[in-house]
Each structure stands twice: as structure tokens, then as C-alpha cells.
Amino acid sequence: MSLLAYLECSRCQTQFEPGKVYNLCTCGGPLLARYHLKKLAGRRIRSRLDARPANLWRYREALPVKSESSIVCLGEGFTPLLHAERLGKRLGLPKLYLKDESRNPTGSFKARGMAVAVSMARELGITKVAVPSAGNAAGALAAYAAKAGMEAAVFMPEGTPLANRLECEIQGARVVLVPGSIKDCARVMRESAGSQGWFDVSTLREPYRLEGKKTMAYEVLEQLDWRLPDVMIYPTGGGTGLIGMWKAFGEMQEMGWIGPKRPRMVAVQATGCAPMVRAFQQHSEKAEEWQNPVTLASGLRVPSAIGDFLILGAVRESNGTALAVEDASMLAAVRELAQTEGVFTSPEGGATLAALKQLLADGIVAGSETVVLFLTATAYKYMEAMETIAAKAT
Ligand SMILES: Cc1ncc(COP(=O)(O)O)c(C=O)c1O
Numbered sequence: 001m002s003l004l005a006y007l008e009c010s011r012c013q014t015q016f017e018p019g020k021v022y023n024l025c026t027c028g029g030p031l032l033a034r035y036h037l038k039k040l041a042g043r044r045i046r047s048r049l050d051a052r053p054a055n056l057w058r059y060r061e062a063l064p065v066k067s068e069s070s071i072v073c074l075g076e077g078f079t080p081l082l083h084a085e086r087l088g089k090r091l092g093l094p095k096l097y098l099k100d101e102s103r104n105p106t107g108s109f110k111a112r113g114m115a116v117a118v119s120m121a122r123e124l125g126i127t128k129v130a131v132p133s134a135g136n137a138a139g140a141l142a143a144y145a146a147k148a149g150m151e152a153a154v155f156m157p158e159g160t161p162l163a164n165r166l167e168c169e170i171q172g173a174r175v176v177l178v179p180g181s182i183k184d185c186a187r188v189m190r191e192s193a194g195s196q197g198w199f200d201v202s203t204l205r206e207p208y209r210l211e212g213k214k215t216m217a218y219e220v221l222e223q224l225d226w227r228l229p230d231v232m233i234y235p236t237g238g239g240t241g242l243i244g245m246w247k248a249f250g251e252m253q254e255m256g257w258i259g260p261k262r263p264r265m266v267a268v269q270a271t272g273c274a275p276m277v278r279a280f281q282q283h284s285e286k287a288e289e290w291q292n293p294v295t296l297a298s299g300l301r302v303p304s305a306i307g308d309f310l311i312l313g314a315v316r317e318s319n320g321t322a323l324a325v326e327d328a329s330m331l332a333a334v335r336e337l338a339q340t341e342g343v344f345t346s347p348e349g350g351a352t353l354a355a356l357k358q359l360l361a362d363g364i365v366a367g368s369e370t371v372v373l374f375l376t377a378t379a380y381k382y383m384e385a386m387e388t389i390a391a392k393a394t
């Protein structure tokens with residue numbers, strides 16, 4: 001089962017023993033799970049994977065949950081990697097792939113992180129979990145907490161899509177709507193929930209959501225026949241997926257699954273909320289808070305991220321880039337993905353195609369390269385935004 005060895009602070013490298021409840025390091029740095037993966041090098045895990053379930057728990061050695069009975073599973077992960085032939089032809093990019101994360105429980109990739117976080121919470125005896133969320137993480141937490149028989153409290157911005165609010169309420173979570181952005185939600189949550197025994201599962205403030213999200217990279221490797229793509233384009237808010245996948249490449253190399261070559265990581269944000277893009281352009285290691293964040297892509301309305309230095313580090317080390325796209329281009333891209341490939345993705349997913357177009361136009365991505373777009377959620381959760389696309393069509 002799990003080969004979890006210890007937790008390590010991503011800032012000061014202090015090590016912490018597993019089996020205990022942690023949020024951040026005393027220095028304020030997020031903790032990362034480290035495994036004894038060298039043990040697996042040379043073993044035939046790769047061929048044995050075929051016999052395992054088609055969900056993220058197939059990578060259980062590189063996940064933190066010790067006991068199988070702790071696992072709270074709704075079938076998360078192992079989403080399809082679709083070959084986008086029609087769209088690729090149009091773009092002059094024959095090797096274009098779409099990681100369709102809408103197929104996860106609760107309709108978004110947030111299910112991956114919450115599946116692992118809630119399973120670990122169960123293993124560690126936690127019974128009350130709380131999160132500030134732009135919407136999708138809240139829906140996922142509500143679902144996994146319900147399945148685990150835990151109490152959940154979710155703090156979302158007032159303008160969060162209706163579907164996210166209703167799924168949380170109906171799944172039995174306590175829902176608090178807060179004026180402002182996810183940052184304000186986090187503040188209100190800490191003021192109200194912090195002192196009452198609720199465990200904080202905010203992005204990177206607990207170590208295991210990242211572990212769930214990193215499995216996207218393991219799947220892409222398997223689905224591309226054990227080769228990594230040249231470029232990965234990821235809609236970035238708090239950055240858990242991007243940081244997680246970057247971490248996963250190191251683990252794969254330790255196990256002997258890949259060599260030192262990495263995909264170029266592209267972080268996409270909205271022009272109305274682009275703290276990482278600004279920091280990338282200013283060559284800075286940290287990102288300043290974005291004032292007055294505005295975008296229809298609710299998952300990208302994240303004005304500051306505790307893992308900013310990890311996001312920027314991964315983008316730079318991979319030789320990747322960070323760029324922002326307009327809401328109108330995201331929505332046009334949502335329509336194009338729907339009409340060429342039959343996928344109905346959220347504005348965040350659309351943002352990856354809008355970014356790809358810019359990168360092709362600027363010669364940063366070449367037509368011969370293998371590119372993966374992360375379509376992180378279903379459009380069914382974003383009916384308000386979809387209405388504006390439909391209205392434009394008539
Ligand atoms: C649909 C969607 N895409 C992307 C993101 C950003 O994800 P991350 O926090 O991993 O950067 C979110 C976060 O809420 C989201 O809901």
C-alpha cells in the first residue's frame with residue numbers, strides 16, 4: 001500500500017513524521033508528502049497497473065493513505081485523455097489531447113484532491129472539515145464528507161454559480177456565502193470555524209489535496225503510452241494541480257518511469273485576475289495579491305496563492321510560461337471545444353484553448369509538439385456563463 005515516508009516543508013525542508021494531523025509548517029510553508037519510491041525502481045509496477053481499478057487509487061504506493069479501509073471513493077480519476085483530432089487539424093497541431101476532468105464525481109478535478117484529503121482525514125480521526133472555495137472544491141468536499149459521514153462547512157463567494165451552492169446544501173454541508181473573493185471566504189472561515197474544531201482543508205494548507213491532484217500527471221503518462229507530452233496547459237488558481245503534477249514528475253523519475261525531461265508547464269489565468277502571470281513577467285519569486293479580481297471563470301478568481309513560489313518555480317524550471325486570457329476568449333473557446341470535439345467544458349477549460357492559440361501564434365508551441373489541455377470542470381455547473389454564450393449565438 002502507501003510508501004509514505006514523511007512530510008517535508010516546501011520552504012525550510014523540515015521533516016515531519018506521518019500519522020499525525022498537520023496544516024502548515026511553523027515557518028508558514030506548505031507540507032509535501034514524500035515517499036520511499038526508490039524501492040519501486042526496477043519493479044514491474046507498470047505492467048501490474050493494468051489489473052488495478054480505473055480510478056486514482058491505482059497509484060496507491062504514491063498516495064498517503066495507509067489503510068484501504070480509510071479510502072473514501074466515488075470513482076474519482078482515470079478520466080479520458082481525448083485525442084482532439086478535428087480541433088487539432090484546425091490548429092495545425094495533430095497531437096492535441098484533452099484531459100476531460102468533467103467526468104470526475106461532482107463534475108470537476110477538485111474531486112481528486114478531496115477524495116485523498118477526506119480519506120486521510122478519516123484515517124487521522126478527523127470528523128469536521130471546512131474549506132473556503134470558489135465553488136467546485138466545496139461541492140467535492142460536501143460529497144466526500146457525506147460519503148465519509150463527516151460534517152462539512154463550506155465558505156463561498158456570493159457570486160458562486162448556483163449549481164455549486166445547491167450541490168453543497170443538498171449534500172448536507174453548512175453553506176456560508178461571503179461578499180468578495182475566496183480570500184475573504186478564507187478570512188471569515190478562520191474567524192468563525194477555526195476555534196470550533198473544524199479541520200481546515202484549504203488549498204495547500206493541508207498536505208493531501210495536492211496528492212490527489214498530482215494523479216492527473218500519472219494518468220497522462222499512462223494514457224500517452226508512457227511518454228510525457230511536450231506541453232501541459234493548466235488553468236491556475238491556487239495552483240494545486242500544477243504544483244502536484246510537477247511533484248509527480250520527480251516521483252516518476254525516482255521510480256524509473258521517466259528520465260529527466262519534463263513537459264513545459266503553462267499556467268493560464270484570466271486578465272481580470274492574473275497574479276501569477278504578473279509575477280512571472282516581473283521575474284519575481286512570489287506573487288502580490290491581485291486587487292478587485294473579476295472573471296466569469298470562478299475557479300480562477302483567486303487573488304493570491306500560498307503556493308505562489310511553487311507555481312512560479314515549476315513554470316520557470318520547466319521552461320514554461322504564464323499568460324492571461326480575456327473572459328470573451330475563454331467563452332469563444334468553450335464554444336469551439338463543444339463544436340469541434342463534443343466536450344462541454346467550463347470557462348477555465350476554455351481558457352486553456354484560448355492560451356494555446358496565443359502560444360501557437362507567438363511560436364512558443366510548435367505544430368509538431370504533443371500538447372495536453374486540462375479541461376478542469378463541466379460546463380453544467382456554469383449555466384449563468386453558458387447563457388451568455390448562447391445569447392451571443394442568436
Ligand atoms: C474548474 C476549475 N479550474 C481550475 C481551478 C484552479 O485550480 P488550482 O487551484 O489547482 O489552480 C479551479 C479552482 O477552483 C476550478 O474550479
Ligand SMILES: [Zn+2]
Nearest residue numbers: 009012025027
Ligand atoms: Zn517550514
